[in-house]
Amino acid sequence: MTATAAPEHHDRTVDDVARRAQEVFDSLSRTVPGVRAAALRGAATALADHADELVALAQEETGLAEARLRGELKRTQVQLRLFAHVVSDGAYLDVRLDEADPDFVLGPRPDLRRSLWPVGPVLNFAASNFPFAFSVAGGDTAAALAAGCPVIVKAHPGHPRLSERTAEIVAAALTEAGLPEGTLQLVASQDAGVALVEHPAVRAAAFTGSQRVGQLLAARAAARPDPIPLFGELGSVNPVLVSAQALHERADELLGGYVASVSGSAGQLCTKPGFLLVPEGTDHDDAVAHAAVQVPEHRLLNPSIADGYERRVAQVLGVDGVRVVHAGGVRRGDAGDPGSPADGAGQAWVTPTFVAVPLDLLRRAGEALLDEVFGPFSVIVEYPDGTDLAAVVAELFPGNLTLTMHLGERESSEEQAALVARLGRHAGRVLLGGWPTGVAVTPAMQHGGPWPATTTDGTSVGTAAIGRFLRGVAFQDAPQELLPPPLRDDNPWGVPRTVAARGESLGW
Amino acid sequence: MTATAAPEHHDRTVDDVARRAQEVFDSLSRTVPGVRAAALRGAATALADHADELVALAQEETGLAEARLRGELKRTQVQLRLFAHVVSDGAYLDVRLDEADPDFVLGPRPDLRRSLWPVGPVLNFAASNFPFAFSVAGGDTAAALAAGCPVIVKAHPGHPRLSERTAEIVAAALTEAGLPEGTLQLVASQDAGVALVEHPAVRAAAFTGSQRVGQLLAARAAARPDPIPLFGELGSVNPVLVSAQALHERADELLGGYVASVSGSAGQLCTKPGFLLVPEGTDHDDAVAHAAVQVPEHRLLNPSIADGYERRVAQVLGVDGVRVVHAGGVRRGDAGDPGSPADGAGQAWVTPTFVAVPLDLLRRAGEALLDEVFGPFSVIVEYPDGTDLAAVVAELFPGNLTLTMHLGERESSEEQAALVARLGRHAGRVLLGGWPTGVAVTPAMQHGGPWPATTTDGTSVGTAAIGRFLRGVAFQDAPQELLPPPLRDDNPWGVPRTVAARGESLGW
Known part of the structure; x- marks a missing residue:
């Protein structure tokens, strides 16, 4: 059982990896959007810089054609850049501010400020058929990193050397951009993947693969003392x-x-x-x-x-x-x-x-x-x-x-x-009209549907994919200096916000 | 096993109820926002019109104090009115339009239009401790109806007569406002509730109650051939x-x-x-x-x-x-x-x-x-x-x-x-500061947290609660006349929309 984001991590246990992700979460969740966005762009650039090496490895390990793999690597870079935009924009935080309202129809309303926050460490099972776009630095990883979640990728055995090399390149780029070391970690064995689904530090998992394996993992995730969601994309016949x-x-x-x-x-x-x-x-x-x-x-x-x-x-x-x-x-x-x-x-x-x-x-x-x-x-x-x-x-x-x-x-x-x-x-x-193969990586894409297409109604492609790795937290009557930045009056990150104004319930 | 929305339904089976909900879904999901909003307001008014009768029944069945119950009934009306606003506003649809883009960085991008749609019939298990606000016409029901989902409520045995009477009053108000008969149905027995969690027509369930029962229901929901989410609120110690x-x-x-x-x-x-x-x-x-x-x-x-x-x-x-x-x-x-x-x-x-x-x-x-x-x-x-x-x-x-x-x-x-x-x-x-009891019903409320507080990271109070009963669907290259209204160029419902413009990826 090995876990690698860099060569020196080869002897880490699954528990080490999970604990590391949990430790990293502390500082990662405090990074400002600009740093996270720059890190995602840095990862995209690093992939482009190593395109020849990575595509050659992928060709050898998967048998997919060079043109397809170059297109897929480009798509993977675009996914990372798209999520950099999502992070910078801040609309994904869904910030809602309720002004304190002494005249609220149900009695005085407190000052309430809610936004979405990263769930914690995310485990991402890579797919066989997209060695770049649904793998180590693929869409699920991009969405989770954008949300502020440390990511542990379970490499697919169909392309082990490519996975390891991609993890090295991307982890280095993330660290160079100022994210904590260990933000992206890799594990190789199936046992490690299953053990991590059950590890208390892991807060959500994403899986793209067969219905049989997806159901097995979903059952493990649901049987934990504290169940976590498994976002599985399990199969579709696309009539x-x-x-x-x-x-x-x-x-x-x-x-x-x-x-x-x-x-x-x-x-x-x-x-x-x-x-x-x-x-x-x-x-x-x-x-x-x-x-x-x-x-x-x-x-x-x-x-x-x-x-x-x-x-x-x-x-x-x-x-x-x-x-x-x-x-x-x-x-x-x-x-x-x-x-x-x-x-x-x-x-x-x-x-x-x-x-x-x-x-x-x-x-x-x-x-x-x-x-x-x-x-x-x-x-x-x-x-x-x-x-x-x-x-x-x-x-x-x-x-x-x-x-x-x-x-x-x-x-x-x-x-x-x-x-x-x-x-x-x-x-x-x-x-x-048209054909379903070829999935646009854009804000309006939905790649997820009723069972067995996916285990939940989320999407694993497009910017809405970030929603799977977020949870709502509201702060009530908090002084300005104790609020997270996007909820402060001065809105230092400049995120879009929806305000429920004082007095608005008077006409109800 | 009985199911009642009106007295004549007393002899319906669970299967009848579920099939009815599925049939109703067809027309309910096509209602325009104005009709659904008016129906929610009509339900609120009907509750207010019957306040004395309902509060007296609730007092008798629950032992809760009159003032508390009058306040709770008022809150229940406000919840319905708040969701009427949500429906009329349309922001909850999260409409995203990607303009067709021949110059998109990954090759020509199709016209993609995505919004959120009702999941289908929702099963709502009423709670013992809130005979109005978390019961027949409570927050989960209001959120599901607002989303456009037919609702089946499993009445709590702690207040059976109140449940039946509330269902009669609210179902009549919904029908009068133009929603299809059967939009709100009631079942009484525990067996009926469990059978409905497993019924193919039911697409999501909400439960407020004990961890033991919640886990049992969640296991049933997860073990279906086509698993559905159970949104459970299972307990919290609120330090x-x-x-x-x-x-x-x-x-x-x-x-x-x-x-x-x-x-x-x-x-x-x-x-x-x-x-x-x-x-x-x-x-x-x-x-x-x-x-x-x-x-x-x-x-x-x-x-x-x-x-x-x-x-x-x-x-x-x-x-x-x-x-x-x-x-x-x-x-x-x-x-x-x-x-x-x-x-x-x-x-x-x-x-x-x-x-x-x-x-x-x-x-x-x-x-x-x-x-x-x-x-x-x-x-x-x-x-x-x-x-x-x-x-x-x-x-x-x-x-x-x-x-x-x-x-x-x-x-x-x-x-x-x-x-x-x-x-x-x-x-x-x-x-x-302040105290956690007393939950404001507002856009920024979050009533849901890590296990065992809730089974997922959704909220069951506040306007974000509607998100649990929605799923994303994208339409690709559809002619205007085949698109659902909120996705058409002329935006007949006047909903807010986010547009990804042609050419925007050129700088990536």
Whole structure:
């Protein structure tokens, strides 16, 4: 069991790491916003300065393509910079000031000043499929640091050397910018991760990965003497609904876009469209097969994911009535494979597979068809004319990160507006056109939805992600000099504040 | 198993109730803010119109004093009116608009529009000790209705007739204001409550009560195939810390205020000060006893609470070294007692009890002394000179609704500011002077804190309470006519919105 933010920490125990985070919290939570924002920007710059080294390591450990990894590293820098803006702006503190009010309708009201504060040390389980953006310096880390929480990252075993190097680079940048040493720590083993979920010093955990592991960790977090939240992002099948008119208007564009969205990063994305719902009686096989056959072979992240992919694909293909539209392949590598280092054995290179089923078969087959397949595989579902698509979603796909609806040019009616509103109950993001893969890192992003998409209704992408690591504290009748800066009359940090004025209840 | 919002519903099953709530959600979530706000105000007015009848019922069923109940009913009306303001204002929707941006630093950004939406049907477990403000039409109900969620209330068995009557009055007012019938439903039995926590239609639950029951319900909520949050307010001991200088300056005022805060409503308040920490070697016994002896007898809410109170008081008094400062009494009534109806048997009339212990005894005795005593009982803790009070809180009282610090006139130093900041880690509300009982219903209130005060870091009092019943949904590239009103360009509801402008990332 090792924990490293810098080489000298290799012999630290889990308890040392947790206690260190708790100690650090004391000073970190007192840092002014400018210092925290500068530290986040410093981390982004440090990542950029080491891009070549980090991307090479990531390529080797994950098999993801260089262009994708460079884009992901850039996204990771942007996430850190975006949260630097969030910290400087201060709106996330949700500062509320109630003026003391002798005439309040329920009797004299005290002076009350509330804002949001960091919860304490945060444990962040890194994901396999985003070695930068959902890993050591990824979105959960950026959000927690922005909130003022020390972060302990449990590295993903799929990219251990990259994790360690990223932690070294980022921890050094944070320290150089004036944050306390130990603000970002890394642990490597699964045992350490589980032990930390149960450690009293840890106040919240974030996890991106499988439903099985997420449920296990959530159960541990809930069974503590003092339960903590586990913010899990556990899986999503991201149905894409296509109207007859849309398919009629632009079949090739739609079906080509679908194949590209399923196949990118070998389908190892949480927003990959697992199902495409099209009207029955339309011809789509040829266009899908035509696009699919042009997708080049791509390595899966690791042998364990390859095993799971092969198992799930075989399970779907074993369901009676499933029609294969395009059969992709899985080729197992060996140690000598070109482009594969010593660990090539057991790795798998894949091309995408597409199948089609009638809607009623999907209903009858249940989990065998409905559960997520992590990899370049998707199911085309043929629905009868007159199907209430929102009802299908509610019945078969109740919880998703995304739902996408492709309508025809002039199909925007009140009926469609009601359909879109109902879709919003079953996903965090509803797209009208386009494809769900590719998640914008912006204030209005929502990356989280009803179970099993996420364990809570928070988001792990976009600036609202900071809310998971904050808690409200109100100060009542405190003298100015005892108040935290954002609550003082002179507002030294210049944060936006909402004031409930004296006398406002007189008209109630 | 019965469920009533109006008399004709007496024979409905739990499943009927849950399905009804789900059906209602469809139309309720589409109501415009003006209608929902008017309905909340209508409910407040209806409560006021029936005040005499409701207060009389409450007095009979709970034994609480008329003045307290009239004040509580008024507070309940104010809560509803406050949430009407929240709904009309619309800031709670947290609307975020990202303009489509072809020049975004990570590549073209889509048009993204995010706001918060009701989670769906909410189950609200009413509390025994606030028959109005934390019951059928209480704060959790007001917050959930404001969010646009149908509400099912599990009535508390301590005031069944009041619950039924309140539900009738409020449900009628909501329907009259244009909300769908079934927006507010009531169930009576414990079995119904548990079954509803596990019902697929219920999307969130709120509970105010004991740690034992709260943990049981939270475990059920977490063990569902699709876990839901249980927002539990489970108990708090609300330590009050007094500095030597404060006691020196105003001992009588402080100790009298303490006795009053402990004794009000027979100590059956979640913010009752369970511990008063004073410097050792100061004389406080006489002043406490002098004030305590003047407190009139008060009925406890019900025989079950009386049993628990007697058991816990006996347990504390059984700890070796506990000194009795003032011994109150517990007098059991019988059916013929004046002021007591037919159910007088088993009810208990109490006067307050105060004990004192040295800090090191508190540490050694553990749970026997540290656990909450629900009723008019409190422990004076004598701490040695030089004690780090924040460290004592972290060690012995880690999670509270409130922490109160009484300092002397000129004791506001940087050291005290650091102390106050550390106290903020262990409570949702930190008071500098005054007493924690009496909770202002205002935007800046925080009524929720670290475990076991609440199960999550939400608040159940104040306008921020609405956040527990909302979830984020983003719409991507949606045509205007398919967007929900608050996200449309013309902003028909006139809600405040935050815009991320095109081109803003160019400088990153």
